[in-house]
Amino acid sequence: MRDATPQQDQTVYLKDYAPVPVTVTHVDLRFRLAPMATVVSARLTCKRQGSGNMVLNGEMLTLKGISIDGETLNADAYATTDTTLTLYDVPDAFTLETEVEIAPQANKALSGLYMSGGMYCTQCEAEGFRRITYMLDRPDVMATYDVTITSDLPVLLSNGDESSRGKWHDPWPKPTYLFALVAGDLVATSDSFTTSEGRDVVLNVWVRPGDETRTEYAMDSLKRSMEWDERVYGRAYDLSVFNIVAVDDFNMGAMENKGLNIFNSKYVLASSDTATDADFANIERIVAHEYFHNWTGNRITCRDWFQLCLKEGLTVFRDQQFSQDERGFATQRIGDVLSLRARQFREDAGPLAHPVRPESFVEINNFYTATIYEKGAELIGMLHRIVGSEGYSKGCALYFERHDGDAATIEDWLACFEEATGRDLTQFKLWYTQAGTPRLIVTEHFNDGTYRIDLEQIVPDTPGQTGKKPMPIPIAFGLLDRDGMEIRKTEVHVLTDRTDSLSFDLSERPVLSILRGFSAPVILELERSDADRLTLLAHDTDPFNRWEAGRVLAKDRLMHAITEDANFDDAWLDAVAKLATDAFADPAFRALALALPSQDDMAQSLHTAGIVPDPDRIYAVRRAAQLAIATRLQAELPQLRIAMATPGPYDPKAQDAGKRALAGKLLGFQTFLDGGAAARAAYDAADNMTDRMAAFVCLLDAGDPDIAARFEEEWRHDRLVMDKWFMAQIANTPPRDAVHLADDLTRHDDFDASNPNRFRALIGGLTAGNPAGFHNPNGKGYEFLADWLLYLDKSNPQMTARLSTAFDGWKRYDADRQDLMRAQLERMAATPDLSRDLSEMLDRMLK
Numbered sequence: 001m002r003d004a005t006p007q008q009d010q011t012v013y014l015k016d017y018a019p020v021p022v023t024v025t026h027v028d029l030r031f032r033l034a035p036m037a038t039v040v041s042a043r044l045t046c047k048r049q050g051s052g053n054m055v056l057n058g059e060m061l062t063l064k065g066i067s068i069d070g071e072t073l074n075a076d077a078y079a080t081t082d083t084t085l086t087l088y089d090v091p092d093a094f095t096l097e098t099e100v101e102i103a104p105q106a107n108k109a110l111s112g113l114y115m116s117g118g119m120y121c122t123q124c125e126a127e128g129f130r131r132i133t134y135m136l137d138r139p140d141v142m143a144t145y146d147v148t149i150t151s152d153l154p155v156l157l158s159n160g161d162e163s164s165r166g167k168w169h170d171p172w173p174k175p176t177y178l179f180a181l182v183a184g185d186l187v188a189t190s191d192s193f194t195t196s197e198g199r200d201v202v203l204n205v206w207v208r209p210g211d212e213t214r215t216e217y218a219m220d221s222l223k224r225s226m227e228w229d230e231r232v233y234g235r236a237y238d239l240s241v242f243n244i245v246a247v248d249d250f251n252m253g254a255m256e257n258k259g260l261n262i263f264n265s266k267y268v269l270a271s272s273d274t275a276t277d278a279d280f281a282n283i284e285r286i287v288a289h290e291y292f293h294n295w296t297g298n299r300i301t302c303r304d305w306f307q308l309c310l311k312e313g314l315t316v317f318r319d320q321q322f323s324q325d326e327r328g329f330a331t332q333r334i335g336d337v338l339s340l341r342a343r344q345f346r347e348d349a350g351p352l353a354h355p356v357r358p359e360s361f362v363e364i365n366n367f368y369t370a371t372i373y374e375k376g377a378e379l380i381g382m383l384h385r386i387v388g389s390e391g392y393s394k395g396c397a398l399y400f401e402r403h404d405g406d407a408a409t410i411e412d413w414l415a416c417f418e419e420a421t422g423r424d425l426t427q428f429k430l431w432y433t434q435a436g437t438p439r440l441i442v443t444e445h446f447n448d449g450t451y452r453i454d455l456e457q458i459v460p461d462t463p464g465q466t467g468k469k470p471m472p473i474p475i476a477f478g479l480l481d482r483d484g485m486e487i488r489k490t491e492v493h494v495l496t497d498r499t500d501s502l503s504f505d506l507s508e509r510p511v512l513s514i515l516r517g518f519s520a521p522v523i524l525e526l527e528r529s530d531a532d533r534l535t536l537l538a539h540d541t542d543p544f545n546r547w548e549a550g551r552v553l554a555k556d557r558l559m560h561a562i563t564e565d566a567n568f569d570d571a572w573l574d575a576v577a578k579l580a581t582d583a584f585a586d587p588a589f590r591a592l593a594l595a596l597p598s599q600d601d602m603a604q605s606l607h608t609a610g611i612v613p614d615p616d617r618i619y620a621v622r623r624a625a626q627l628a629i630a631t632r633l634q635a636e637l638p639q640l641r642i643a644m645a646t647p648g649p650y651d652p653k654a655q656d657a658g659k660r661a662l663a664g665k666l667l668g669f670q671t672f673l674d675g676g677a678a679a680r681a682a683y684d685a686a687d688n689m690t691d692r693m694a695a696f697v698c699l700l701d702a703g704d705p706d707i708a709a710r711f712e713e714e715w716r717h718d719r720l721v722m723d724k725w726f727m728a729q730i731a732n733t734p735p736r737d738a739v740h741l742a743d744d745l746t747r748h749d750d751f752d753a754s755n756p757n758r759f760r761a762l763i764g765g766l767t768a769g770n771p772a773g774f775h776n777p778n779g780k781g782y783e784f785l786a787d788w789l790l791y792l793d794k795s796n797p798q799m800t801a802r803l804s805t806a807f808d809g810w811k812r813y814d815a816d817r818q819d820l821m822r823a824q825l826e827r828m829a830a831t832p833d834l835s836r837d838l839s840e841m842l843d844r845m846l847k
Ligand code: PHE
Pocket: 123, 125, 126, 252, 253, 254, 255, 256, 289, 290, 312, 368
């Protein structure tokens, strides 16, 4: 074999994109499954399309044989490294055959072919296929597939349609990352769907025996998603079977493999007994998301991984639209914005900030981020607002027609909207290339019958990017009079320059409702009176801005209490009480409005305001605020809780879920007053997991000495419920005990670091669930996290890198905490043999 110099870990650049010189048009795969020695025989139909050698990807493969057009290759016709197979001087058209051996049982990275609870499954996005066989493992190489699986296991699945047991054919050309294989002892819940094109589709949800009682909601969500995509986007399904498989060990939420979606079991299995309303909502959203990928991702895929937002931003936008239709616009939008601010704004404000379309990466797995997904979705939302509903439909229709079967780019996507609507989107594209959350500074002026709003945008510097250009910001706004009557309905002004002004002839100064529906992902800065905010909270026709007004009031109170020891004033507490008791308002909305900004949200806001956040102080002030609200509501609480009862059997529908959400919030306040008496009764009476968890959290919070053991006793047999047990305890223990408890729980019999859900429950319980505990000034939280990251990095780099982002806000804090965090980041960085995933994250955070 020839020598090939091994490739160093390298940065990949968008500007270096070039098509492959030799492509693959058909893949024929044969698997002989065995835990430690699976044999994969591949026959690739190859075709030259440019000049140069053919370089295939391959990792952790043992090459057993290689031939071209039936002739075994001479040693000087090819070369391998740890990550490549190079073929020299290949003909214009040929068939490459390879045979490799792999060990799925030893694969703890959960990328490629691996085993979970006795079943075989795959995860190929982004670059896992290269751990299965030698192949051009990149999204612009699209091929049809034939797959033959040999195994004694009863259920053998792959993409496409099955012709006989274990033999699958997928007629739709696809990139490697959409390949999937599953083999195991599984049972299906089956149903069917007839598409608008008259195709009969068999729907299966495959789970381990015993779990089939918990598949109903996922199946129902799937059917509603199929119907919705036909009705709203005109997209129908294109195979005769659609399979979903639930897997216990899975790094992410789920994966959209063609015709064979693989899910983290957490996002499939649900019964009223074991899943909360939030779990049901997540299942609905993620089933829809993966299904919607069939068109936005699979039929039209990405040319390269820099275009990841092309499929993810668009598909998140589509699943958000779906959830709004299913669950109500306002509460869904508020939830999505909360998540955007908590995850994406945080990311955008720190060392990991990157554009929605990055220009370079070291490890692509590190770019499945809130920025690509959630900000990516916001960009589609803004585009929708700018071109209007009709323009949006036309642009989408052109995109589906023109690019079906393509591996496309953001430029392709935007060109469809330019052509369909006649608009120039050159400036809009800056949203894809400039990182950082813009600040929108608004000032109001009223003078002699003229009301003027001055607008200014500032796009902040981010790592590697300075001196940014202004971007088009769609600003939806309306005006109310002093009594709260709307005097101008919603209109959209697109701010394109750095500054701009709007003027109105009015006899009286109005109340401005701006950024309605959160029409752009920006930080709004607008100084104004409490009176205006209270008017909006009570009267705005835009429910998002009603909620937002309450949010700003609350945040303002917390800020003052943190920085100046201010008390919580009656005017605010009255407004909160009014909302809580407003029987005409939607319970789900009231629950959202009663939730105070999170501890991390406060830390973020303080930092933005130039104040160093003190996690203990934030924790204490938030609790004081909760106590103040509880005290103010004392007389009404029992009645309010009774009014939220949901008679009859548990129903996951949004209406009942909203009542339970409000009841849970109220129980939280009650617990501040009665030490847990009501929660104890609620726990005993609970007939569903939503109510039970709400009571459990209250009892943990009240320091009930027995409740953790009781819950464990009752739910020990259920992995998904036990994840909640691990997380809730750590999140709801006093900060000074949090690290100690987390450390104790790592020695619990049921703690299993190799299971991503369990690991995330424990680590996330501390870093996200108990920030004051994580940031304990003794530095033990940082040390604990670093120890576990170093441990997990040896087996599962992808998970490790994701969890390392708990450190990404380190520069917000005081000098002592910064020193402690930097010391841990440096200790990790100095450890030999780190994964590429973790070392890239550490590099970026330490820069
Ligand atoms: N593409 C998946 C989704 O968005 C996410 C994913 C990425 C899953 C990488 C696994 C690995 O639904």
